[in-house]
Amino acid sequence: MNGKHNVLNIRFALLSAGLFAVTKSVIAAEAPEVDVTGSENPAVTALTEPDSEIEIGLGYISEDNFHYGQYRGLTDEGVYGLVNIDVAKRDDSTGTWLTLDGRDLGLDSRSLEFEHERQGNWGYFLDYAQLPRANPFTHNTGLEGIGSADLTISGVELRDTELELERKRLTLGGRKWFGEAFSVELTARDEAKEGARMFGRGTGGAMEFLADPIDQHIRQIEARVNYSGQKLALSGGYYGTDFDNEDTALNITGGAPELANGTGAFTPIALPPDNQSQQLYLEGNYRFTPTLTSNFKAAYSEATQDDAFILPAAPGNTNLDGKIETTLLQVGLTARPLPKLTLLANYRYDDRDDQTPVLDYFLVTTGSTTTGENEPRSIKTETGKLEASYYLPAGFRITAGFDDERKTRNTSPVRVVSYRRETDEQTYRVALRRSISETITGELTYAHSDRGGSDFETNTVVGGATGSNLIAPIHLADRTRDKTRLLVDWTPTEPLSFQFVANFADDDYDAARTTTDIGVRTGEYEFYSLDASYTFSESWEATLWLSTGSNQLEQGVCVGASSAGVCFNSTSSPTWAAQLGSDEESVGFSLHGKFGEKLSLGADVQYSSMLDEFEQVAITPNVVAPVIPDIETRSTTATLFGRYDLNERSSIRVDLAYDLYRTDDWTWSTFTYRDGTHVFNDPHDDVYFLGVSYAYRWQ
Numbered sequence: 001m002n003g004k005h006n007v008l009n010i011r012f013a014l015l016s017a018g019l020f021a022v023t024k025s026v027i028a029a030e031a032p033e034v035d036v037t038g039s040e041n042p043a044v045t046a047l048t049e050p051d052s053e054i055e056i057g058l059g060y061i062s063e064d065n066f067h068y069g070q071y072r073g074l075t076d077e078g079v080y081g082l083v084n085i086d087v088a089k090r091d092d093s094t095g096t097w098l099t100l101d102g103r104d105l106g107l108d109s110r111s112l113e114f115e116h117e118r119q120g121n122w123g124y125f126l127d128y129a130q131l132p133r134a135n136p137f138t139h140n141t142g143l144e145g146i147g148s149a150d151l152t153i154s155g156v157e158l159r160d161t162e163l164e165l166e167r168k169r170l171t172l173g174g175r176k177w178f179g180e181a182f183s184v185e186l187t188a189r190d191e192a193k194e195g196a197r198m199f200g201r202g203t204g205g206a207m208e209f210l211a212d213p214i215d216q217h218i219r220q221i222e223a224r225v226n227y228s229g230q231k232l233a234l235s236g237g238y239y240g241t242d243f244d245n246e247d248t249a250l251n252i253t254g255g256a257p258e259l260a261n262g263t264g265a266f267t268p269i270a271l272p273p274d275n276q277s278q279q280l281y282l283e284g285n286y287r288f289t290p291t292l293t294s295n296f297k298a299a300y301s302e303a304t305q306d307d308a309f310i311l312p313a314a315p316g317n318t319n320l321d322g323k324i325e326t327t328l329l330q331v332g333l334t335a336r337p338l339p340k341l342t343l344l345a346n347y348r349y350d351d352r353d354d355q356t357p358v359l360d361y362f363l364v365t366t367g368s369t370t371t372g373e374n375e376p377r378s379i380k381t382e383t384g385k386l387e388a389s390y391y392l393p394a395g396f397r398i399t400a401g402f403d404d405e406r407k408t409r410n411t412s413p414v415r416v417v418s419y420r421r422e423t424d425e426q427t428y429r430v431a432l433r434r435s436i437s438e439t440i441t442g443e444l445t446y447a448h449s450d451r452g453g454s455d456f457e458t459n460t461v462v463g464g465a466t467g468s469n470l471i472a473p474i475h476l477a478d479r480t481r482d483k484t485r486l487l488v489d490w491t492p493t494e495p496l497s498f499q500f501v502a503n504f505a506d507d508d509y510d511a512a513r514t515t516t517d518i519g520v521r522t523g524e525y526e527f528y529s530l531d532a533s534y535t536f537s538e539s540w541e542a543t544l545w546l547s548t549g550s551n552q553l554e555q556g557v558c559v560g561a562s563s564a565g566v567c568f569n570s571t572s573s574p575t576w577a578a579q580l581g582s583d584e585e586s587v588g589f590s591l592h593g594k595f596g597e598k599l600s601l602g603a604d605v606q607y608s609s610m611l612d613e614f615e616q617v618a619i620t621p622n623v624v625a626p627v628i629p630d631i632e633t634r635s636t637t638a639t640l641f642g643r644y645d646l647n648e649r650s651s652i653r654v655d656l657a658y659d660l661y662r663t664d665d666w667t668w669s670t671f672t673y674r675d676g677t678h679v680f681n682d683p684h685d686d687v688y689f690l691g692v693s694y695a696y697r698w699q
Contacts, residue, residue, distance in 0.1 A: 057693025068659035073108025081106025124174035153255035209677035273307035366463035478510035540593030574620035661685035
């Protein structure tokens with residue numbers, strides 16, 4: 001569970017609701033009630049006398065599919081209900097709003113939100129959302145019990161099975177203002193996740209297919225108190241999460257009595273355990289003077305995991321007793337000492353302290369790269385930032401900055417690969433921006449980063465012998481990075497505008513820890529995009545966008561090495577370089593407009609292509625590197641819609657969509673599980689969608 005992501009979701013929901021209310025108040029207060037001709041202002045009318053609408057219809061999917069309907073709930077051929085509702089009521093005498101917004105109520109991707117608020121006084125909302133996900137693979141398997149925690153492996157009576165997941169989320173929130181300075185907010189969310197996903201057991205060529213049952217609940221609650229004064233603004237509160245997995249273990253019968261490595265068949269298999277987290281936080285900003293402001297945040301979090309083990313483990317220990325304490329401190333200053341000069345300084349301290357007891361859970365033999373103990377994952381991150389911006393003559397503005405990030409980790413001498421306790425990365429950046437003319441604005445940014453750190457630890461294995469010390473992991477290796485970004489905004493005429501973006505990045509890793517240069521070596525990235533929009537008239541407008549990008553990585557691979565850390569570099573244990581690449585291209589076009597007062601039309605077309613490359617180059621003489629085929633995936637989606645107003649209150653809408661999906665992904669085509677299960681992905685996916693609906697509007 002990603003706690004930060006969930007926190008952001010809650011804050012976004014609260015911020016959106018608050019911003020919606022504030023926007024209503026500001027527009028209603030500042031927009032004149034009548035325009036220059038003496039007529040009512042449409043913006044004010046839309047807010048004070050909003051329309052409500054209900055839309056009902058039917059949709060048809062032409063074929064079973066996975067790409068187009070994967071997250072829409074439209075994977076099966078057939079007829080679907082189309083229902084949308086948007087109700088908005090306002091009591092002018094009290095400034096009270098009541099809204100109901102429902103989308104795709106006839107589909108498995110439905111959402112419904114109810115909100116009731118009195119501007120500047122109180123408000124509450126109830127939100128329900130549902131999101132399906134169809135697994136794009138078909139599983140031809142004899143596995144029985146899919147969806148439950150009790151599975152039976154069978155190689156007979158193979159059948160096609162499709163795995164699906166579904167999330168159902170219910171959120172309740174409220175807020176209350178106490179005067180202009182204080183407000184309180186409370187949000188509670190429950191998300192249920194159900195279904196099954198791909199799983200398996202075994203090693204090497206002895207893999208057996210399993211399905212992981214998903215029956216999980218994620219519960220979140222946040223309480224916040226806000227204060228806003230003339231100089232000081234504060235927001236503090238509590239945020240808590242609870243993860244509850246209904247299934248604790250997979251129980252498997254049948255299958256191979258022993259796997260290829262000689263161990264017994266694994267059963268039961270533990271599933272993700274229950275866990276909880278709590279956080280207290282305080283954040284805000286203070287304005288010392290009109291030209292000097294600050295922002296700050298302090299937070300303390302505690303995450304625990306004490307779900308009971310499914311089998312006896314370390315002596316006297318019935319659960320992991322996992323505990324991680326996180327302390328976050330952040331402070332920033334922004335100053336404008338001169339009219340043309342702006343200064344910024346920021347410091348952030350993040351200490352993730354893993355206090356889980358370290359115990360020996362299983363015995364290991366001499367030469368192993370693991371001790372049998374669980375490994376704490378503590379990491380302390382300190383980040384500093386300095387920045388200055390100055391307005392130069394001729395319309396230029398220059399910004400220079402320095403960033404420093406230092407990370408300290410716990411480590412152990414017994415590991416699979418090399419390790420270091422500290423990494424430290426400094427970044428120097430400069431940006432030049434200028435309004436070239438009234439119609440063109442450009443910005444050029446360059447950043448240079450250099451990452452180093454403490455000496456690499458000498459790896460050992462159980463027994464004290466020297467272990468593998470050949471490769472520096474990508475996130476720990478010494479690296480220099482150069483990044484360049486170009487941004488151009490051009491509006492040659494009032495109805496026509498362009499935006500061009502180009503990004504470049506080059507990484508150079510110091511992988512020369514051995515004479516054969518094993519490990520990651522270089523990385524390259526480039527990306528270009530162009531967006532254009534044109535307004536033909538008040539009724540018609542068009543947009544066009546296209547982008548292309550490339551990501552390349554080169555690394556050296558050593559098949560075998562001596563205990564002293566020297567690659568064998570022989571025909572039986574060769575060395576080669578892997579040149580990995582990913583190229584992407586996308587283009588899209590949109591045209592929307594109206595014929596007269598009653599007919600509205602629109603068209604949207606999108607095309608994307610992705611090519612993954614896996615080139616191998618042999619370094620060892622007389623060795624032919626393995627050839628791995630490329631994978632190319634292409635997708636095209638075209639959507640047309642038309643709406644005709646029968647009268648002032650009712651209209652008919654027609655939607656037509658076509659989705660074309662092509663791939664030559666070979667990754668599963670030649671693989672069969674030991675139990676006979678075969679997994680495949682349909683390389684050709686073509687589907688049409690036709691929808692017809694009727695809408696009625698009222699006040």
